[in-house]
Amino acid sequence: MESHAESIVENLTTAVVVADAALRVRAVNPAGEILFELSAKQMVGQPLERLWPQTAPLAGLFADILQSAHSFTRRGLPLPLPGREVLVDVTATAILPSSESGLQEAALLFELNQVDRLRRLAHEEELVDRHLAQRAVVRGLAHEIKNPLGGLRGAAQLLERKLSESEREYTRIIIREADRLQGLVDRLAGPTRPYLPVQVNIHQVLEHVRSLILAEVGEGYVLRRDYDPSIPEFAGDPDQLVQAVLNLARNAVQAPSHLIILRSRIERQFTIGQRRHKLVLRAEVEDDGPGVPQALRDTLFYPMVTGHAAGTGLGLSIAQDIARRHGGLIEYTSRPARTVFTLFLPLRQEYDPTG
Ligand SMILES: Nc1ncnc2c1ncn2[C@@H]1O[C@H](COP(=O)(O)OP(=O)(O)OP(=O)(O)O)[C@@H](O)[C@H]1O
Ligand SMILES: [Mg+2]
Known part of the structure; x- marks a missing residue:
């Protein structure tokens, strides 16, 4: 059971950091390591404040949460990283000692979501959806143009045989333009093989x-x-x-x-x-x-x-x-x-x- 829960936390895309009542980091999941750009080894045992100075003013609030077992969420809290700063939404929850949680003393669980990243994901999904819809329309259109185009070109070729050399210039224009359109339509339809x-x-x-x-x-x-x-x-x-x-x-x-x-x-x-x-x-x-x-x-x-x-x-x-x-x-x-x-x-x- 415990290893199952652990593997869920390990695979979360939400960064999870667990701190003890003294606000020292006790555990961090892989998404947390990525967010802080530090390994679990480097983080565990460190005062939370050292990794994330912006939480220092919140220490009193964290103590309250541990007491009251309430949770709180703060949006868009800055998290400074080497050379840059990212914004995160943070939810802090108290986990109280119990036989179920296996904890001897209360701990604080922080869930962190990078805000700009969430925005990027929403934007990306929209991009993919839009792209798929367009491709379907364009493919259909390309297909519809292709068939008559073949007929047009074939008819021009037949006609060409009946025309004098001076008149053939016109059918050649039809054939050349049909070929140009064909090339365009092929590119529109995208890779087919x-x-x-x-x-x-x-x-x-x-x-x-x-x-x-x-x-x-x-x-x-x-x-x-x-x-x-x-x-x-x-x-x-x-x-x-x-x-x-x-x-x-x-x-x-x-x-x-x-x-x-x-x-x-x-x-x-x-x-x-x-x-x-x-x-x-x-x-x-x-x-x-x-x-x-x-x-x-x-x-x-x-x-x-x-x-x-x-x-x-x-x-x-x-x-x-x-x-x-x-x-x-x-x-x-x-x-x-x-x-x-x-x-x-x-x-x-x-x-x-x-x-
Ligand atoms: N690196 C870039 N810098 C500035 N503008 C860009 C850049 N890449 C694309 N664009 C803009 O995006 C437009 C669309 O690009 P896209 O490659 O789809 O078509 P195209 O280059 O105009 O024509 P094609 O690639 O079919 O010959 C370009 O015409 C250009 O205005
Ligand atoms: Mg181009």
């Missing part, structure tokens, strides 16, 4: 994109690498991942910018959409361009949304689709001189098409 998941090394993907971009942009452009070489291989489709990252990198070049940084990092216990993963890969494309135009920010991943006269507005939609097929997600942050598109991918060993 089935996945052939193999072991993928993300750095091979990034290096492939790097060499393609270098071949396209020529001299005077800086393409920097910032890789974490310890990232393990994972199951995925390398061609499609190259396509996704290439779309991000091309956008960075067209931003326009002078510098691109390709970055890889690893995240532990990270949530994508509604699923928490033990290990998540972060592949980033950063550029020093002017940033995403304000007017496009809310609809950026929609198909046909573009800020360029010659753009089709499909690059990001396709990249997001590929990310999703891998169980992942693309997000971005953007301000002048620093725009970062991040591809989050769960690092799982087995390929799971329901992702």
Whole structure:
């Protein structure tokens, strides 16, 4: 029973810290270690106040809670971390000594939820939902256009045979434009061939994109690498991942910018959409361009949304689709001189098409 309860606490995404009546940390779950950026070993035995000075003024309140066995919640309490500060919602509850709790003396249980992270998750879910709905519409539309287009092209070809050389110019225009539309519709529909998941090394993907971009942009452009070489291989489709990252990198070049940084990092216990993963890969494309135009920010991943006269507005939609097929997600942050598109991918060993 106890080990069952323990394993539940171990797997919570809520950070849990238990302190004794003297407000010393007695236990912390893995989500707590991640939040405080300290190991349980470093935390246990420490006065809570040392880890989290902002709780010092609340010491009296904690004593009351221990007495009265009430709980209290405080929203948006700052938690300082090395180099930054995050906001957390905190609920403190007294656990009283009893044979059931197995405690000799009363303890305080703190549940901490990082607020900005919750906001990010809600936003992410919305993003995934919206994306799925759009894909369904666009796929249907692409399919509807494709069939008559084939007929149109075929009819133009037949007609061409009956026409004189000078008149054929017209049927050629029909055929050429039908082919152009066909290409557009194919891109709209997104990748159609089935996945052939193999072991993928993300750095091979990034290096492939790097060499393609270098071949396209020529001299005077800086393409920097910032890789974490310890990232393990994972199951995925390398061609499609190259396509996704290439779309991000091309956008960075067209931003326009002078510098691109390709970055890889690893995240532990990270949530994508509604699923928490033990290990998540972060592949980033950063550029020093002017940033995403304000007017496009809310609809950026929609198909046909573009800020360029010659753009089709499909690059990001396709990249997001590929990310999703891998169980992942693309997000971005953007301000002048620093725009970062991040591809989050769960690092799982087995390929799971329901992702
Ligand atoms: N790194 C970036 N910096 C600034 N704006 C960006 C960046 N990436 C994307 N954008 C904006 O988002 C728009 C949509 O990008 P998306 O790749 O979907 O389409 P596109 O580049 O316009 O056309 P396509 O990729 O189909 O050729 C771009 O037109 C651009 O305005
Ligand atoms: Mg693009």
